[in-house]
Amino acid sequence: MTSEPPLLVALDLAGTFVFGLNGALTAVRTARLDIVGVLALAVITALGGGITRDVLIGAIPPAAFGDWRYLALALGGGVVAFGLSRWLDRLEISIVVLDAVGLSVFAVIGTVKALEFGLGVGPAILLGAISAVGGGTIRDVLIRRIPSVLHSDLYAIPALIAAALTAAAVRTGTYGLPAALGAAAVCFAVRMVGVRFHLNAPGPPGGGGPHRDRGHHQDEGRDDHR
Amino acid sequence: MTSEPPLLVALDLAGTFVFGLNGALTAVRTARLDIVGVLALAVITALGGGITRDVLIGAIPPAAFGDWRYLALALGGGVVAFGLSRWLDRLEISIVVLDAVGLSVFAVIGTVKALEFGLGVGPAILLGAISAVGGGTIRDVLIRRIPSVLHSDLYAIPALIAAALTAAAVRTGTYGLPAALGAAAVCFAVRMVGVRFHLNAPGPPGGGGPHRDRGHHQDEGRDDHR
Amino acid sequence: MTSEPPLLVALDLAGTFVFGLNGALTAVRTARLDIVGVLALAVITALGGGITRDVLIGAIPPAAFGDWRYLALALGGGVVAFGLSRWLDRLEISIVVLDAVGLSVFAVIGTVKALEFGLGVGPAILLGAISAVGGGTIRDVLIRRIPSVLHSDLYAIPALIAAALTAAAVRTGTYGLPAALGAAAVCFAVRMVGVRFHLNAPGPPGGGGPHRDRGHHQDEGRDDHR
Numbered sequence: 001m002t003s004e005p006p007l008l009v010a011l012d013l014a015g016t017f018v019f020g021l022n023g024a025l026t027a028v029r030t031a032r033l034d035i036v037g038v039l040a041l042a043v044i045t046a047l048g049g050g051i052t053r054d055v056l057i058g059a060i061p062p063a064a065f066g067d068w069r070y071l072a073l074a075l076g077g078g079v080v081a082f083g084l085s086r087w088l089d090r091l092e093i094s095i096v097v098l099d100a101v102g103l104s105v106f107a108v109i110g111t112v113k114a115l116e117f118g119l120g121v122g123p124a125i126l127l128g129a130i131s132a133v134g135g136g137t138i139r140d141v142l143i144r145r146i147p148s149v150l151h152s153d154l155y156a157i158p159a160l161i162a163a164a165l166t167a168a169a170v171r172t173g174t175y176g177l178p179a180a181l182g183a184a185a186v187c188f189a190v191r192m193v194g195v196r197f198h199l200n201a202p203g204p205p206g207g208g209g210p211h212r213d214r215g216h217h218q219d220e221g222r223d224d225h226r
Numbered sequence: 227m228t229s230e231p232p233l234l235v236a237l238d239l240a241g242t243f244v245f246g247l248n249g250a251l252t253a254v255r256t257a258r259l260d261i262v263g264v265l266a267l268a269v270i271t272a273l274g275g276g277i278t279r280d281v282l283i284g285a286i287p288p289a290a291f292g293d294w295r296y297l298a299l300a301l302g303g304g305v306v307a308f309g310l311s312r313w314l315d316r317l318e319i320s321i322v323v324l325d326a327v328g329l330s331v332f333a334v335i336g337t338v339k340a341l342e343f344g345l346g347v348g349p350a351i352l353l354g355a356i357s358a359v360g361g362g363t364i365r366d367v368l369i370r371r372i373p374s375v376l377h378s379d380l381y382a383i384p385a386l387i388a389a390a391l392t393a394a395a396v397r398t399g400t401y402g403l404p405a406a407l408g409a410a411a412v413c414f415a416v417r418m419v420g421v422r423f424h425l426n427a428p429g430p431p432g433g434g435g436p437h438r439d440r441g442h443h444q445d446e447g448r449d450d451h452r
Numbered sequence: 453m454t455s456e457p458p459l460l461v462a463l464d465l466a467g468t469f470v471f472g473l474n475g476a477l478t479a480v481r482t483a484r485l486d487i488v489g490v491l492a493l494a495v496i497t498a499l500g501g502g503i504t505r506d507v508l509i510g511a512i513p514p515a516a517f518g519d520w521r522y523l524a525l526a527l528g529g530g531v532v533a534f535g536l537s538r539w540l541d542r543l544e545i546s547i548v549v550l551d552a553v554g555l556s557v558f559a560v561i562g563t564v565k566a567l568e569f570g571l572g573v574g575p576a577i578l579l580g581a582i583s584a585v586g587g588g589t590i591r592d593v594l595i596r597r598i599p600s601v602l603h604s605d606l607y608a609i610p611a612l613i614a615a616a617l618t619a620a621a622v623r624t625g626t627y628g629l630p631a632a633l634g635a636a637a638v639c640f641a642v643r644m645v646g647v648r649f650h651l652n653a654p655g656p657p658g659g660g661g662p663h664r665d666r667g668h669h670q671d672e673g674r675d676d677h678r
Contacts, residue, residue: 027602028656031598031602031603032655033602033603033655034603034652034653034654034655035653035654035655035656036601036602036607036608036609036653037601037602037603037653038656040601040602040608041602043578051508055281055507055508056277056281056286056287056288056291057286057287058286058287060508060509060510061508061509061510061569061570061571061575062508065508065571065572065575065578065579066571066572066575068572068574068575071574071575071578082656082657083656083657085656085657086656086657117287118287119287119291119292120291120292120294122294122297123287123290123291123292123294123297126269126291126297127291137368141367141368141593142589142593142598142599142602143598143602144370144596144598146257146368146369146370147368149262149263149266150253150257150259150262150263150266150267150368150369151257151259151260151263155262156262156266157262200260201260201261201262201263202260202261203258203259203260203261204254204261204264204308204309204311204312205308205309205311205312281507282503282507282512282513282514282517283512283513284512284513343513344513345513345517345518346517346518346520348520348523349513349517349518349520349523352495352517352523353517363594367593367594370596372483372594372595372596373594375488375489375492376479376483376485376488376489376492376493376594376595377483377485377486377489381488382488382492383488426486427486427487427488427489428486428487429484429485429486429487430480430487430490430534430535430537430538431534431535431537431538
């Protein structure tokens with residue numbers, strides 16, 4: 001993503017690091033894996049969404065393999081989370097907050113990259129969202145949780161909003177650092193509101209509504225508050 | 227797939243729509259997801275097989291991202307299933323029947339596309355089957371079911387038969403609309419016979435046979451008859 | 453992989469066969485699938501890692517689809533395991549040993565192929581490990597087990613060691629048949645020591661350590677000793 005301004009590259013790398021932290025903390029807390037499993041889950045969470053996007057748009061090899069900083073930061077996030085997991089618990093640095101940061105940054109950058117590779121606005125928005133939620137989805141499948149994107153308080157929606165705002169900015173020629181940060185901030189804010197108030201999109205009409213996420217929210221709550 | 231006759235393109239689009247319906251109904255009935263989860267599962271079920279095929283044969287970006295109608299129909303199937311899920315229940319439009327329609331169409335079209343991209347007959351048949359079963363397999367993994375393709379009454383076999391018939395027709399120069407519809411019809415019929423009589427391929431010799439699919443069939447039965 | 457010496461090609465094919473055996477035995481013993489499920493799991497276990505590697509490095513179509521011997525040997529391993537599963541049990545040919553053979557061979561060959569496609573040393577090592585563990589990981593996800601790579605006695609570590617040794621040999625110009633066999637032998641030995649003594653990488657500091665793999669090891673133990 002050489003066409004990105006330095007701050008966006010920095011944010012992309014920061015998102016990689018926090019997704020690495022996130023994946024590793026999830027591995028430590030939820031699945032109680034050893035260090036290899038923790039680092040594997042850190043790398044998968046941090047790089048899985050972007051690699052999926054790059055495969056789908058034909059950016060081969062994926063940026064995660066062409067630029068050593070991504071792999072280093074994903075592993076770095078994993079090592080930090082592994083070593084400091086008890087301390088991070090005490091600081092109450094939440095998996096969910098870290099996840100929202102990565103979600104926001106990756107949605108914006110993924111959309112821009114998909115547009116650069118010539119995809120239409122609709123697919124680019126979808127690919128931005130895939131960049132954002134892909135790594136966490138693979139993480140959840142591997143440790144046998146229903147992926148957050150399918151059930152969790154406004155998870156895919158903020159990513160789609162940020163991707164749509166980004167695509168609109170690119171198409172109207174107003175894309176730049178302020179637009180990117182604004183779109184990411186909207187995503188982060190919507191996600192945090194969803195988490196705070198346990199908002200969900202509506203369930204099917206007349207049905208019992210979506211399961212109130214009992215089992216899964218207990219999981220997430222546990223992650224969040226430990 | 228510009229080389230396909232219009233009716234086949236129409237069938238491909240119809241298959242996308244019914245797989246979208248299928249994924250969404252599965253989401254509503256089995257996993258009780260909210261609308262975002264329902265639409266996500268609709269899109270994944272409808273487009274997952276074709277996207278996997280396109281990535282493996284190098285058709286990048288995948289047709290599902292290059293032609294807006296696929297994404298629109300997948301979402302449309304999801305919206306219809308979400309809105310009308312109670313009514314669809316009453317009509318007893320079965321997930322399993324919809325699934326068989328998509329299975330049949332995608333097996334034929336996936337095989338043709340793989341051959342067009344230069345793959346041999348064996349891999350093209352496999353890719354036809356992957357097109358057909360891929361979306362449902364990803365759907366099942368995401369909602370934590372053992373994928374139908376691994377255990378269910380004649381699921382992969384009809385897809386492979388249709389793919390083989392299609393490949394034979396292409397190689398003998400007799401491929402056209404009648405051959406495509408014929409291969410799809412054979413797949414649909416074999417699958418429906420398998421569902422009706424709960425047929426399974428044989429289990430390992432001397433063993434207890436394959437598990438009689440108790441747990442999973444109850445699931446599917448529930449889907450089927452509600 | 454035309455640049456490989458014949459013995460390495462033979463080993464690659466042998467690895468494909470034993471991974472096919474492995475996937476099929478896992479399907480028979482753990483999940484009790486019918487023959488279609490058994491063969492599907494054989495093919496996925498044998499070819500999944502290499503296909504993932506080829507997609508990520510841009511080797512399209514993947515070798516598994518371009519060379520019929522891979523698919524034939526994967527299916528052959530599946531058929532043998534299906535037909536002889538009771539006899540293989542009595543011989544105590546272990547899933548775990550077969551798995552270690554495939555792991556070793558695929559780690560070496562995957563690394564070489566990634567380097568040939570121009571990737572850097574770090575990504576090439578990662579892709580070698582992905583080649584080695586990818587098929588088994590997809591297998592485990594499909595039958596709903598936590599993947600071995602995340603928790604099992606030294607599984608990813610020997611693959612990474614073999615990949616690193618291979619990359620070092622290639623970069624120092626000393627790669628050849630002895631280096632390849634040596635790297636694979638180290639991987640096999642480390643893995644077998646890990647299995648024998650139930651070694652795991654360390655858990656997070658101050659925590660309860662990684663779960664002592666009770667549930668999963670019982671599974672694997674059952675596979676191993678039957």
